[in-house]
Amino acid sequence: MTLEGTNTYVVGADPAYVIDPGPADREHVGVVRRVGEDRGGIAGVLLTHSHADHSAAVPMLEVPVLWGEVSSEDELALPPGADGRALAADRIGPFEVLPTPGHAADHVCFLLDGVGFCGDLVLGRGSSIVLPGGGALVAYLDSLRRLREGNLELLCPGHGPWIPDPRERLDEYRVHRTDREERLLAALEAGERSRERLLDTVWYDVPEPLRPAAAVAMEAHLEKLGTEGRLPADIVD
Ligand SMILES: [Zn+2]
Numbered sequence: 001m002t003l004e005g006t007n008t009y010v011v012g013a014d015p016a017y018v019i020d021p022g023p024a025d026r027e028h029v030g031v032v033r034r035v036g037e038d039r040g041g042i043a044g045v046l047l048t049h050s051h052a053d054h055s056a057a058v059p060m061l062e063v064p065v066l067w068g069e070v071s072s073e074d075e076l077a078l079p080p081g082a083d084g085r086a087l088a089a090d091r092i093g094p095f096e097v098l099p100t101p102g103h104a105a106d107h108v109c110f111l112l113d114g115v116g117f118c119g120d121l122v123l124g125r126g127s128s129i130v131l132p133g134g135g136a137l138v139a140y141l142d143s144l145r146r147l148r149e150g151n152l153e154l155l156c157p158g159h160g161p162w163i164p165d166p167r168e169r170l171d172e173y174r175v176h177r178t179d180r181e182e183r184l185l186a187a188l189e190a191g192e193r194s195r196e197r198l199l200d201t202v203w204y205d206v207p208e209p210l211r212p213a214a215a216v217a218m219e220a221h222l223e224k225l226g227t228e229g230r231l232p233a234d235i236v237d
Contacts, residue, residue, distance in 0.1 A: 006053050007158055009117055010035045015043035017066070017093055019110060019117045020158055021057035029060045036063075046092060048119025049104040054158060067092045069106065087146075100147060102140025103128050114153040121147060122169060124160020127176060132219035135227060141177060144170050177221075184221055188232060195237050 006022040010032060016039035022028055036042035047055050047068025055070040090097040095110040095117075103120045110117040120128050121143055130140045148170040155163035163169045183202040192198055195218070203214040225231040 004160070007156065007160075008032055008057075009156055010039065010042075011112065011117075012039070012094060014040035016040065017044060017046055017095070018042055018061065018063070019046045020048055020054040020119065021045055021061050023053050024056040024060055026060065029057050032057070032061065043093060046095065046110055046117075048109065048117065048121075048158060049107040051104060051120070054119065067097060067108070067110075098146060098150065100143035102130055102136050102143045105134065107143070109147055109150075111150055111152065114151075116147060116150060116152040116155045116166065118147065118155045119158040122155055122157055122163065122173060124157045124163060126160075127173065129213070129216070130220050131216060132223045135223070137177070137220040137224045138227070141174065144174050180217070181221055181224070184218070184225070185230065188225075193232065193234050193236055195235060198235075 006020060008022045008028070009019040011017050011019060016036050018032060018036060021032055033042075042061070042063045044064040044066035045058055045061060045068075046066055047058075047070070049055075050069045050071035050073070052072050052074050055068065056072065058065060058070045087099045087101075089099070092110075095112050098109045098111055098116075100107050100109050100118070100121045107119060107121060109119065109121060121140075122128065128140075130136050148167055150166075152166045153164075155166045155169065157163060180202055184198065187198055187201045192201065195215075199211070199215055199218055203211075203218065206214040222231060222235065
């Protein structure tokens with residue numbers, strides 16, 4: 001789920017800001033601290049969201065948290081969705097803070113000079129996890145749209161390589177989800193009501209080890225269709 005691990009960004013100088021210090025790994029934290037010192041010291045930490053693989057290193061780094069919360073919960077434990085949080089953009093230090101719920105309720109992106117530090121909203125490879133609950137998928141799709149409006153030149157994700165074509169990638173992400181939704185709707189319209197067979201039909205290309213993740217993704221889609229009044233009442237396992 002985390003590809004090669006979590007990307008930590010040390011941004012700017014005099015002072016520098018650390019985005020997503022990562023898991024509590026002593027060696028990694030030592031490197032971040034040294035890079036920060038070379039850049040005139042670290043003003044503080046910014047967290048794209050509270051998941052432990054992004055935030056657990058915070059206590060070891062011993063600098064203030066300027067944005068976000070530290071959590072010991074992982075990717076699958078926190079409630080996703082919008083959680084009723086305000087979606088107004090804010091500022092912290094030199095960054096614009098763009099609320100982007102969906103992968104996690106507290107997820108934000110930090111924007112600076114055409115670069116978007118996008119956490120787990122968009123990954124360097126593959127697709128991000130969106131759990132059912134709290135209208136997460138609706139919030140997530142809206143977050144993709146709002147990040148696209150930023151007209152960014154580069155996305156720096158929490159996992160995987162940098163993304164040099166943000167608009168194309170954000171469009172791909174959107175199409176990926178709407179494609180699944182269209183297939184799901186087509187299968188429902190054809191009369192299919194079994195979750196098991198809906199998964200086989202719509203997520204037909206997913207390798208066996210990723211099937212549980214696909215089942216979770218399907219629940220998020222079913223939830224979205226339910227709130228839109230497009231889900232038949234007689235879905236079974
Ligand atoms: Zn996460």
